[in-house]
Amino acid sequence: MSVLMLMLMLLVLLMKAVENMKLMKFVNSSFDHCLSTDHVQRTISGVKLKEGFVRKNGIGYRLMQYSVTYSVARQACWNLGTNMSLPKNEKESQYIREIGNGVNVWALADDDPHEGIWKNTDTDEVLTYVNWATPEPNGGTGENCVRVDTLFINNWIDISCSHAYWYICQYRL
Numbered sequence: 294m295s296v297l298m299l300m301l302m303l304l305v306l307l308m309k310a311v312e313n314m315k316l317m318k319f320v321n322s323s324f325d326h327c328l329s330t331d332h333v334q335r336t337i338s339g340v341k342l343k344e345g346f347v348r349k350n351g352i353g354y355r356l357m358q359y360s361v362t363y364s365v366a367r368q369a370c371w372n373l374g375t376n377m378s379l380p381k382n383e384k385e386s387q388y389i390r391e392i393g394n395g396v397n398v399w400a401l402a403d404d405d406p407h408e409g410i411w412k413n414t415d416t417d418e419v420l421t422y423v424n425w426a427t428p429e430p431n432g433g434t435g436e437n438c439v440r441v442d443t444l445f446i447n448n449w450i451d452i453s454c455s456h457a458y459w460y461i462c463q464y465r466l
């Protein structure tokens with residue numbers, strides 16, 4: 294066998310080795326891709342929204358288009374595994390306005406039995422954020438619930454809990 298033949302054979306073997314390395318690299322990267330795609334799908338399904346809800350900054354919201362009294366609305370949100378909506382800051386107020394889009398909805402707050410002390414009805418925590426319209430609240434012991442007019446910026450009104458309005462349910466994602 295000539296030296297030339299030997300070199301040629303070595304060259305062919307070298308080229309095959311390079312091809313094999315390329316193939317392995319391709320297989321590995323495809324495998325990584327499969328893994329990451331699977332991971333993403335599992336992550337998405339882990340935070341799936343409840344039916345009819347929209348996500349805004351880590352909170353799921355759903356406008357419930359039924360006019361009901363305060364206690365019925367509150368119970369209906371519980372039945373969905375959520376709470377009636379209550380904005381905790383300006384940003385959340387803006388979300389409620391966007392979702393309500395001009396309609397009146399209940400907010401999860403009352404001042405019964407301590408007139409003038411507004412609290413979260415579900416947790417009994419005194420509210421640190423309120424958004425009263427002027428000159429509300431003005432109804433004394435005759436108005437112990439809160440209606441939000443989503444058309445305006447300063448939009449809370451104290452009103453009788455026996456009125457009927459639409460409502461928004463929310464839950465933390």
Ligand SMILES: [Ca+2]
Nearest residue numbers: 433434436437
């Ligand atoms: Ca009151």
Ligand SMILES: [Ca+2]
Nearest residue numbers: 431432451452
């Ligand atoms: Ca009032």
